[in-house]
Amino acid sequence: MKVGIDDIRGFLAISEAGGFKPAADRLGITSSALTQRIQKLEDYLGVRLFDRSTRSVAPTELGRLFLPEAQRILHEFESSISRIQDVVAQRKGQVSIACLLSIASGLLPNILTRFRREIPGVRVRVLDDTALRVADHLRLGRAEFGIDMWHRDDPEFDFEAIVTEPYVVACPREHELARARSVTWERLASSTYVAFGLDSGIGRQLAMSQRLSGEPYEVQHLGTLLGLVQVGFGVGVVPYSAIHGHPSLVHRALHKPKITRTIGIVRRKRSSLSPAAESLRRIAVETITAAYKSLPEAAMPPARHGLSGAA
Numbered sequence: 001m002k003v004g005i006d007d008i009r010g011f012l013a014i015s016e017a018g019g020f021k022p023a024a025d026r027l028g029i030t031s032s033a034l035t036q037r038i039q040k041l042e043d044y045l046g047v048r049l050f051d052r053s054t055r056s057v058a059p060t061e062l063g064r065l066f067l068p069e070a071q072r073i074l075h076e077f078e079s080s081i082s083r084i085q086d087v088v089a090q091r092k093g094q095v096s097i098a099c100l101l102s103i104a105s106g107l108l109p110n111i112l113t114r115f116r117r118e119i120p121g122v123r124v125r126v127l128d129d130t131a132l133r134v135a136d137h138l139r140l141g142r143a144e145f146g147i148d149m150w151h152r153d154d155p156e157f158d159f160e161a162i163v164t165e166p167y168v169v170a171c172p173r174e175h176e177l178a179r180a181r182s183v184t185w186e187r188l189a190s191s192t193y194v195a196f197g198l199d200s201g202i203g204r205q206l207a208m209s210q211r212l213s214g215e216p217y218e219v220q221h222l223g224t225l226l227g228l229v230q231v232g233f234g235v236g237v238v239p240y241s242a243i244h245g246h247p248s249l250v251h252r253a254l255h256k257p258k259i260t261r262t263i264g265i266v267r268r269k270r271s272s273l274s275p276a277a278e279s280l281r282r283i284a285v286e287t288i289t290a291a292y293k294s295l296p297e298a299a300m301p302p303a304r305h306g307l308s309g310a311a
């Protein structure tokens with residue numbers, strides 16, 4: 001026979017009201033129903049909790065010992081329910097997401113600014129990492145969803161495409177390429193440039209599509225590349241989203257060939273998002289979509305399933 005929280009409430013109500021009838025009235029049940037709850041609780045504990053007479057009801061010595069424990073049990077139960085209700089109502093809690101480094105340094109601040117404005121009580125934990133690590137964070141349950149790029153189909157994940165973005169040339173405003181409307185790979189090859197190494201997901205994708213000749217400065221992380229470009233070490237090829245948050249740099253369209261990647265939401269198959277995570281997912285989709293509306297090279301793709309793969 002299992003004891004429920006209503007049985008604990010019944011015990012506390014009798015202790016406070018001093019009798020079965022007033023306690024039953026307080027709980028909105030009959031005296032016989034309350035008597036059955038107490039009998040079940042006494043049978044479960046194997047002790048008598050109340051001494052009953054025709055005139056009074058008083059807790060036994062063991063009943064008095066059990067009283068603070070019953071109060072603690074009810075308090076913890078009600079506190080747990082309150083915390084869950086806060087999470088459901090998005091008043092409190094934490095959301096953990098994984099995010100590509102290139103999105104984290106560009107568009108993510110705008111996403112989190114809007115999320116904090118709409119849902120101020122919920123904290124966000126960001127696991128900003130390379131694409132392979134984004135998938136690992138999801139696989140290990142460290143993040144509810146990821147903002148990533150599509151790379152290949154994977155049976156473990158669902159991929160919700162948001163936008164297909166182009167790779168662009170990033171350069172200082174005073175650089176000669178900044179005066180051009182667009183840049184070809186052939187013209188780019190004649191400039192000093194900073195390139196991603198093959199340890200970088202972006203570097204691997206670009207290497208499969210186009211490899212520049214010469215001896216570039218080589219880095220593995222986006223922040224390093226943009227920092228070197230800013231201080232004049234050369235130009236760099238980056239995803240369009242990476243330019244956000246770097247007002248000292250300009251970008252120019254890159255073509256012949258044009259190279260793109262698809263950005264979207266990745267999550268484990270058959271996984272449900274918490275209410276706050278669902279709100280953050282919605283805000284991320286809307287913010288990323290809005291950021292590309294004025295960019296003619298971008299495209300809004302249909303949703304697809306798969307896994308991501310760059311940094």
